Amino acid sequence: MKDTFTLYTLDVSVTGDPHTFACGHTIGHAFTAKGENIIFDELNNQFSMYALAALLPLLPAKQRPTVANDWMTSDDTIACPDPHCGAQFVISRRDQTTYQRSDVTKTPHPTL
Numbered sequence: 344m345k346d347t348f349t350l351y352t353l354d355v356s357v358t359g360d361p362h363t364f365a366c367g368h369t370i371g372h373a374f375t376a377k378g379e380n381i382i383f384d385e386l387n388n389q390f391s392m393y394a395l396a397a398l399l400p401l402l403p404a405k406q407r408p409t410v411a412n413d414w415m416t417s418d419d420t421i422a423c424p425d426p427h428c429g430a431q432f433v434i435s436r437r438d439q440t441t442y443q444r445s446d447v448t449k450t451p452h453p454t455l
């Protein structure tokens with residue numbers, strides 16, 4: 344039995360009209376979600392923790408391959424959780440990486 348699965352690497356970036364921002368967002372600030380890690384590059388090294396809190400529950404689902412009719416496949420724009428803020432965050436799927444199940448969990452495989 345194959346002990347592998349694939350996940351998309353995600354890029355998440357700030358978009359929208361900066362004149363509508365109530366928070367300290369900056370267009371183009373971004374991070375990458377690869378496997379279990381959130382990666383900030385040196386130039387885009389800050390991101391609203393409130394926005395991050397709104398985004399985090401969606402990232403593991405967006406990392407997983409989905410069928411074409413699943414809204415998780417197509418919907419990629421998330422609003423800032425501040426109702427007075429016009430910022431949006433775009434989640435872009437990049438390449439897929441293959442992971443070894445036994446490298447990321449100690450839970451026995453359910454079919455073994």
Ligand SMILES: [Zn+2]
Nearest residue numbers: 366423428430
């Ligand atoms: Zn905001």
